[in-house]
Amino acid sequence: MLLLMGIFSFGISYAQVGINTQNPQGIFHVDPNSNTTGGIAAPVNDEEDVIVTNDGKVGIGTITPEVLLEIKTAGTQTSPVPGFQLQDGNEAEGNILLSVGNTGLATWQNVIPASTSQLVTSAAGITSLTFNDVNYYNSNSYIVLPPGRWALNVVSLISGTGTLAARTPVWVSSTLADDSTAGNSGGSLASVKSPDIEGMGLISGICWSYQYMTICGSMIINNTSNASKTYYYMAGGTSSFGVSVTGSLNRVGGSWGEINIIAYRIPSDL
Missing domain, CATH: 2.60.120 (Jelly Rolls)
Structure with a gap:
């Protein structure tokens, strides 16, 4: 029972759920390493956390998402780290994510296909x-x-x-x-x-x-x-x-x- 209470922390007054944290910072908060401190104002070690905030935003790699879904990795401009992967059957080298119709549905598409075309010349050309x-x-x-x-x-x-x-x-x-x-x-x-x-x-x-x-x-x-x-x-x-x-x-x-x-x-x- 104590072990379960250490893993799951329920804030009854705010209906908050924390997994691996006794101090959830949102409606649902997962802290895999149980090491996030500082709270929303100045979070520390939230790089691996997942959160659903009180206003419905989802953060992955951050407990302070600013939009409905925010993914943050430890990457930098010089050493980027991917944080998103979609395998829908259309994934391929050089494809980009494009909307399908006007509903917001998206899939990978090859907008600018690679081309190996080059001019093939005739030795004679137009002789006269x-x-x-x-x-x-x-x-x-x-x-x-x-x-x-x-x-x-x-x-x-x-x-x-x-x-x-x-x-x-x-x-x-x-x-x-x-x-x-x-x-x-x-x-x-x-x-x-x-x-x-x-x-x-x-x-x-x-x-x-x-x-x-x-x-x-x-x-x-x-x-x-x-x-x-x-x-x-x-x-x-x-x-x-x-x-x-x-x-x-x-x-x-x-x-x-x-x-x-x-x-x-x-x-x-x-």
Whole structure:
């Protein structure tokens, strides 16, 4: 009986229950090491305690919770100690806890999935893109993107030969096609551009004959499907300025060291 009284302490006037403490600080107070002192005003050694306060708050690792549920560990900014673990079947590396519907129910979800996508270049690229051609052609260089919205940075090296007069530039544009439009290679911009591109989706610049130049820009692609999609680098829409000239741009979108497409996932699901 004395042992039980030492373990369970009932404050009759306040209906308090203490486990392993004779001085419960709330309606229900568990002190595993029976070493908490100081009371609510200045608690000492309450790191392992569990409490339900008189106003219904629950504290784990603290006897002074400030919200309905407060979990406190001995962790610091330099040495954090986890205090929460939920295993509901959706737990996985990199997942975050997201609400489901508008009821407050939550589960783990992978909002920004990891991607190993990288540009795969074609050695040849577009072997000959003439100086005045409104159509667009497939370089056969491509990048594979999982579902989601992506911001792409595109850099492409351009080199040409021909009969351009001194300081006469050639305008060239590029875009991305997908499997539904890549077969239209040699067609207009509208026929080759992927419908997943938001906005105009053109990467353009000025080039000169017998010189190396780079064109660079960015675009947004929204892959709304449930699977990864392949996007092909297309180029065309060339126009020379000044007198009519002949010639072509070589290996556009080919395996130059300077061609690069970097994709960043936009966390639109947050």
